[in-house]
Amino acid sequence: MALTTKQVALQSGVSPRLVRHYLNRGLIQSLGSEGRGHSYSAVASLRMQFIRNGLDTGFTLREIARILSLGETSNRKDKQKIAGEALEAIERRMATLDAMQASIRASLQHSSSSGNRKPLRVASAGS
Secondary structure (H helix, E strand, O other): OOEEHHHHHHHHOOOHHHHHHHHHOOOOOOOEEEOOEEEEOHHHHHHHHHHHHHHHOOOOHHHHHHHHHHHOOOOHHHHHHHHHHHHHHHHHHHHHHHHHHHHHHHHHHHHHHHOOOOOOOOOOOOO
């Protein structure tokens, strides 16, 4: 079943304008034009969700486009390089988030046990 721009937007949690923007940038593909709009497959909706998740976790559109290109290249070396870079970037972000989470938890534990207000200790991923 073909989806409209509005349906893709609703499923992805973005505006129809953003769907059209990503279509124009080549990040998603349409099945073609119908009347005043485009129709899309369910894959376009999934790609929109992937793009949104990537942006929400700090990836740039350029990085996301490179990751999405994994499905479009048949060159094994290119796929391995792109996937390796993406996985390293994800691991760095996860380490940073883990360090932030630990800092917040430590701050909560310290403040609830002592009643003191101390500044949040900012930990880096490497500490």
